Amino acid sequence: MxxxxxxxxxxxxxxxxxxxxxxxxxxxxxxxxxxxxxxPGVIAEGLRGGETVTVIGFGAFQLDDDSRAVLRPGQALNAYVNATD
Incomplete structure (x- = not known):
């Protein structure tokens, strides 16, 4: 998409x-x-400012140890993506 x-x-x-x-x-x-x-968007600006940007259920954007932006998926996103029909 x-x-x-x-x-x-x-x-x-x-x-x-x-x-x-x-x-x-x-x-x-x-x-x-x-x-x-x-x-840059507000997510990138937050990360650059040292913040973790969290969207409850979706996940959290944060910097890893190498200062790369990563998404840590939230419980609701993981549950939906991994659901078996």
Missing amino acids: DKDALAEAAARRTAAGGSELAPQDVERVIDALFGTVEE
Whole structure:
């Protein structure tokens, strides 16, 4: 799934709340969180500032011992991905 498909899927999910967000608006949020080539996102800025960025259920972004950004998946993400139908 590329960023466009991610934005479109997330926009469709917002319709459950009453009014669907435009995919372009969701893409701006994705860019703000994860960054672009031109500008870092708030996750990168937090990591650079020495913080761990945690999204409950999804996981935590942190720096490893070599100062590389890594995602430590949360319990809910692991449970969903590893579920057997």
